[in-house]
Amino acid sequence: MAINRVIIEGNLTRDVEMRATASGLAVAGFTVAVNEKRKNAEGEYVDAPVFVKCSLFGTRAEKLSKYLLKGTKVTIDGKLRYSQWTKDDEKRHELSVIVDQLEFSGGKREQTGDAPAPELDLYDEDIPF
Structure with missing residues (x-):
């Protein structure tokens, strides 16, 4: 049995x-x-x-995008994905996180007129792999 699980907490860059x-x-x-x-x-x-690159797919990506702003503190639960490709005849690779669960874990953002972070429990099975 193989386990591919990662949990991180930090701020969006x-x-x-x-x-x-x-x-x-x-x-x-x-x-x-x-x-x-x-x-x-x-x-x-x-x-x-x-610095950890993350990807969120489907309905959750659409609904949460307006709340994923620079400086927002989040807790991510997901899995690692290794990607490799060639660009300009140079092999490249990266390790990133595919988000399964996302929670807003910081205090309230400074009042900038933005809507407050939602309390949504969305689960999307439409991840393309």
């Missing part, structure tokens, strides 16, 4: 980017910065950010 697959399935792409404590050369603990 920028607003979500929406796109669609060839079949028209909505995809929300975003990056989460997760602070990891590390010792520096002086032996002091400092935050070392780890």
Whole structure:
């Protein structure tokens, strides 16, 4: 038996980017910065950010996209996906997270006129693999 599960908590580094697959399935792409404590050369603990690319598919991507804004704190439960491709005759690869569950885990955002984060329990079986 193999287990492919990852849970991260951090802040979005920028607003979500929406796109669609060839079949028209909505995809929300975003990056989460997760602070990891590390010792520096002086032996002091400092935050070392780890940037994790995430993808959310289907109805949830469409409904949650307006709330996935830069600085928003989220908790992600998902699975790792390894991708590789060639661009400009150079092999490239990346490790990213396919989101199964997303929770807004921060306090209230500063009042900017944005709608409050929804309390939705959406589950979408339309992930394309």
